[in-house]
Amino acid sequence: MSLRKFISNKTIAALAVILTAFASTSAFAQAAGAAAETVAKPVDMGPVYKTVIFYTMAFLLLCLFVAIIGKALKVYELTREAQDKPKGINWNTVNGTLFALFLIVGLYGVYWEYTVHGKMILPEAASEHGAKIDQMFNITLIITTIVFIATHIILFAFAYFYKNTGKRKAYYYPHNNALERIWTIVPALVLTVLVLMGFLTWRSIFYKIEDPNNKPLSIEITSSQFSWAIRYPGADGIVGVKNYKLINGVNQLGIDFKDKNTLDDQMADEMVIPVNKPVRLILTSKDVLHSFYMPHFRIQLNTVPGMTSYFEFTPTITTEEMKAKTNDPKFAYLFLCAKICGEGHYKMQKEVRVVSQAEYEAWVKKQGTYLTDDLRKEFGLPVTAAPAPAAAKPADSVAKDTSAVKTNQLALKK
């Protein structure tokens, strides 16, 4: 096949592509125009289009500038060639030097990032297991940073020192089994250490041995689009049963008030927890997947419809202490949603306060129960009855959890 035919076919193909592209753009513009018309908002578009045109022109100008430089370089090289002088610009040297430069500036950039942005990250963990996670994180960070810096120095230094100069021949070095063994075994050993430590930390987080003298406070969290509901167990220390089929406008969580454990369950607008006391989170979801994420405490677990998961932790730093530590009088703990859950995903949050035991007890007394008169009617309970058998048992006495409607899962084994 002749070259000419080849080119002409390509030209036709290109024309076709351009035509389609043009046609579709104009169609699209029309559609968009129609859409804009229906909206019909009185926005003064003049200055806006001017700025868009301005930026487009600026970019085109930049392209022109690049093209001119390109042409100038070409002319320069051609004249050198015509005069039989050595090549004007040795691009190998340029690129090799740029790599060396990139290394130096890059290393400074990494240092800057570690020291400036590195200071803006989460403060120290406010929970027992969080401290272990932080320790694990720091060890991993040190090891990876060493490897990161070392390999990059090697990479860019090799690029700089072994660039082609036309004077050398490369060193024929196809393999070296001893070296291969070293850089298989060393990473393997380092990773084994990390895996072991990670595994032990992981076990210590999810397999807790309960201290009978310090039983955890159960708190149920229910996620829905796009809010969190918090349920405290009330005086009996048990978060009562719920059933999603009972959910309606009045009974938003579907609490089954036939279970007497539910009668004293309290609702709360924020999560208030006593310091140094274990908390057992019971995580459920009403509609789609969400993720319960409490970054300061190094806690995250998805909330899954149809499945209950558990996370147990012990807060160690009160909000007040953390305000002092971070030197931020506005500091507040919080939890938020970390799993894409819909258009309001970016708003789901609740405040968390870690307080002393006394403050907690004072606070929890003030929280209202879920059971209202409307619900009493619905469940056939005496409307005039005194509010729940209060203070029947100390809040600590029971750790058994009956909140789960379903137990088709296990997230936490004791």
Added chain:
Amino acid sequence: MSTISLHDTHNHDSHDDHGHHKETFLTKYVFSQDHKMIAKQFLITGIIMAVIAMGLSILFRLQLAWPDTNFPILETFLGTWAEGGRIKPDFYLALVTIHGTIMVFFVLTAGLSGTFSNLLIPLQIGARDMASPFLNMLSYWFFFGACVIMMSSFFIQTGPASAGWTVYPPLSALPTAIKGSALGMTLWLISMIMFVASSLMGGINYVSTVLNMRTKGMDLWKMPLTIWAFFLTAILGILSFPVLVAGVVLLIFDRSFGTSFYLSDIVMGTQVLPNEGGSPILWQHLFWFLGHPEVYIVIMPALGISSEVISVNSRKPIFGYHAMIYSLIGITVLSFIVWGHHMFVTGMNPLLGGVFMITTLIIAVPSAVKTFNYLATLWRGNIKFTPAMLFAIGLVSFFISGGLTGIFLGNASLDINLHDTYFVVAHFHLVMGSAAIFGMLAGVYHWYPKMFGRMMSSKLGYLHFWLTFISAYLVFFPLHFLGLDGVPRRYYAFTEFEFMQKWLTVNVFVTWAAIIGALAQVAFLWNFFYNIFRGKKAPQNPWESNTLEWTTPVEHLHGNWPGEIPTVYRWPYDYSKPGSEADFIPQTVPFSQTMSSNMPHDFEGNTESERIQREWEAKNVPATEKLD
């Protein structure tokens, strides 16, 4: 096999005599069955999709940087999705979703594997074409269909799928949960099924071609690393993609026929749904059983390409050829048993978390071996910085930077606090996003002369590389720290949280870096499309490379080689071999022509050859430099 080779010889031997079967525009450029043309189709479609996906990312970066600013121009183009010039939250999620889907599947899977497996497998193993050219053509057209359907979801009332590229149900199953889960999600699922069909047809073709159609002398241990990478990638795809189809079909059932595979105990508002007994976790298992091998499907071809490019341009054999292959095999096998590390915090049994943590961190070992081998290849090389080489070095850098953060995320305990934060975003954009796209660009710059018979401008290539390399780091490096501050990904705006305010300026910086990076691609697009027509004509072997593709004529012809397919005598990495005049010895040069540079292990224990070599050396050694 026998039919294939019969057909092959026949097709070939009579090639020059019977001229051509008549080629029309339609059979040559559209419904082509020629692997080189199909490769170009995949590449150009991939580039178009990449430009679209990059544009989407700029849109959502604008929103993140200036959440309180109006851009009326957006309303002009996006209509009601950007009323008043502000992108709406649900459209923001659609942008994120489609950006991820296009990049992962259409650009880095089809655009990368599709292009280079198609182009290089027959050319580098010495075959006339793929095992089944027709299947190959179908593979492209299914891919094209998948692209069209995916893009069509931008033109429907409820908008594209917007449950994230992992489309976790129940969000993706319930149109009441998010608008994108209406028709847009259906289109997403159909598109994905077509895409998987395309990948499977491609994969089966690649595997059978590599296994059955290698030229004489091309045993498995003489194949270039590119071919090994494509081969293992295809196997990964064949074994894992069908699982995604299974998951997708079940999701279609849940969405359209009222089944409860993934749904249970759901109340939308106050409306109690009838579904019972399913589990959203099941989807995640099925999805990630593909999803994790998928990231290796993305990165392995890039690693294969960079092995080849680094070796050629360092003028050195790749260091540890066998170790490179074994580590690829290791990655292939291990990648099937690590998917659970995406699910540490789903509430699945913590015991599983521990197991997946172990397998995940083991996979770092072969990855480390590959990195060290790249570094050793550069050592004492004679490096020529072609644009392809620059991109290959960039790939190594990204692979290190992104790979190391994988050690954090693979550790279940650390993942608790990093899961679904910007740390993850930074991690995978470096290790599979940037690294894989750099591998792809390295491949484009390196094999452009083979594809189009013309050269790209290397100076524009340098400009393209440096702008992209720097801006990619500027975009993704700071994002790690957002993650360490507990900022979750896929947030429409940082305005609702007090503690995120301090990152707003960083977001502005990152967005500008992203815009510069995006504009830098104009240099590439110009370079690519302009030189198809106007580029300098390519010489036979522009990079002085050893592999077989450079023995084919510059001018493409059906069947690749005009005469007999060349026989292969040696491995593809004899660069700068001592005793040889030239610094490269193509695979087609027999050892009898390179007596002065032969080494004992070249003969693989063939005593007759060793004897001949010894006799020759006894006569000639003093005259050569062999003694040095």
